[in-house]
Amino acid sequence: MRxxxxxxxxxxxxxxxxxxEQREVAxxxxxxxQARLTAAGRGTITTETADVPEFFYxxxxxxxxxxxxxxxxxxxxxxxxxxx
Numbered sequence: 001m002r003x004x005x006x007x008x009x010x011x012x013x014x015x016x017x018x019x020x021e022q023r024e025v026a027x028x029x030x031x032x033x034q035a036r037l038t039a040a041g042r043g044t045i046t047t048e049t050a051d052v053p054e055f056f057y058x059x060x061x062x063x064x065x066x067x068x069x070x071x072x073x074x075x076x077x078x079x080x081x082x083x084x
Contacts, residue, residue, distance in 0.1 A: 013047040023049055033083055040081045 001012045015026040026049045034045050057063070 015047060015049045016052040017049060018052055033081075036081050036083060037079070040079075042079055042081060 001007060001009055015030075017023045017026055030045050030047065030049070037043070037045065
């Protein structure tokens with residue numbers, strides 16, 4: 001429930017699905033990537049898989065954030081664990 005210095009439920013990662021097939025694909029993807037993370041000594045995936053909720057656009061200044069701020073703001077660059 002955090003993203004860089006930002007903490008709270010709004011920073012929780014999720015994969016939103018429309019149906020059973022999408023849920024199965026998302027869960028399989030998480031399972032395969034978790035195996036790679038574990039082999040690399042990394043932690044557990046905490047991303048939830050949930051049904052699509054009601055959608056709200058963020059404020060304009062949050063839209064296309066990385067296009068406006070190519071270096072982001074927190075310097076996170078992933079964990080260097082690749083699936084292939």
